[in-house]
Amino acid sequence: MSADTSVQTSWFGTPRRAPNPRTTARLRRLKDFAIRWGALLGLGVAWEIVALLLRSPFFPPLTKVIDRFVQLWFSGPPEAFFLTEKVGTDLVPSLIRLFGGWGIGVILGIVLGVAIGRNKVFGDFVEPIIHFARAIPPPALLPIFFILLGIGNEMKISLIAFAVLWPVLLNTIDGVRSVETLHLDTARVFEFGRAKVFFSIVLPSASPKIFAGLRVSLAVALIVLVISEMTSSSGIGYNVVIAQRGFRMLDMWAGILVLGILGYILNALLALVESRVTRWHRGSREGVS
């Protein structure tokens, strides 16, 4: 009995033969994958069951939503990679607005953030304005943008850019201000020029915070996109609203599904870029690997 126990402990505690590290890495990745997607799958199954039991017209089963989703967006001819015409008329305009607004907001946010963060006088001067302006929920400004810019793309892109600006701006200011003094002293000792200090020290130092701002702003951009499209005649946001008003619940849910997938993909892409650019940051915080 005691001998048996000791064998057991040694088996669980310290394996006699070190397992192949590549196999363990692959197993761990498989496990990670199962955990990540298992929960989502579980949620989907739960939705399906509840919807079948409820039989409510407002909550159709997920399989029907997915069916409709494919039908609306992915049932096109093979020469168009199975994309339907609707992709061109609704998804593409939404993407243009999203990237246009996000891009403008991000560039403005970073440029202004650097200027404010590096220049104390300018910072003190504009900071009260920033804190007032960023506190305004962008949807509240929709009517004003509407009056000033009409209902076209200019209005939507501007509104998204406005909303995106603040998280990027505040994070950039914070990031630029958190540059190590010793790094700047080191730059002075080795006589770095202004441009070199900026591009090789200030921007890299601020990049982890800037990326945090980019991630938040991406989520904000998607929200404002949908809101701005509710007064529109095209786009995914418009599709969702118009489907709901026409009691086409499957279409509505299919649109929501598109938004969810879009947000997920964009965030994953950004996270990928972030992990490449700021790999040093994670490494230096975790210490010796």
Place this chain on the structure above:
Amino acid sequence: MTVATKDLLVIEGLGHVYEGRTRHEAIGRLDFTVPEGAFVSIVGPSGCGKTTMLRCLSGLMKPTRGTVLLEGEPVDGVPRDLALVFQDYSRSLFPWRTVAGNIAFVLPRSMEKAERQSRIDEVLDAVGLTGSADKYPWQLSGGMQQRVAIARALAYRPKILLMDEPFASVDAQTRAELEDLMLQVRDQFGMTILFVTHDIDESVYLADQVLVLSKSPSTIVAKLDVDLPRPRDQVATREDSDFVRLRSDIARMIREQSQIRK
């Protein structure tokens, strides 16, 4: 040591006062010279304004009084021929650049690729980090990180190297290794070194001359020539009777200094 050499760094009447809500006189009056090729240590009780002094000498900070001359030229801003190695290597190295990248960072952009590479190889070899060129600083131990900082300073080819308690945050074993490394690179590169430390043994072990500072407002209490034979040896030098006498003298002076009430 008796060969007549010209003075590389000349400090005359240096003093610094921090103005502010509470006026603090960090440096009283300092006059000393660092001859070309010499290894000068500065040692003093804690809070003796060592860091302030180094910042004034290196041109990072403008002193309230006095002049600093490097090769006869007044120091105004950090001079090209001077490099500084900080105590806090982890915040002086750039974590987003590899070891080789950190060194290449201080080389002029106009430098040719082959020359750049040979310069990097040379200094990495000098500090014993040949295999670590592609690692990031945070993947290295503390002692190795400070070696990278030293290599970076060497690659810059300054005439004088100022060091601000460079080995204060490494363990004793590593510290001894780094001390010997400094003596070795000094010979290899013919460098003039001004070395600030709070470690009395270290100041004697490394230097040709030790300057003992008072508490702030700091002045120079003593200038002691160290005529111990070179090459120095971690065991033999430290048991030399001259070494023991010097370190005791300095320890006594520093103890007297720290007992003085202001």
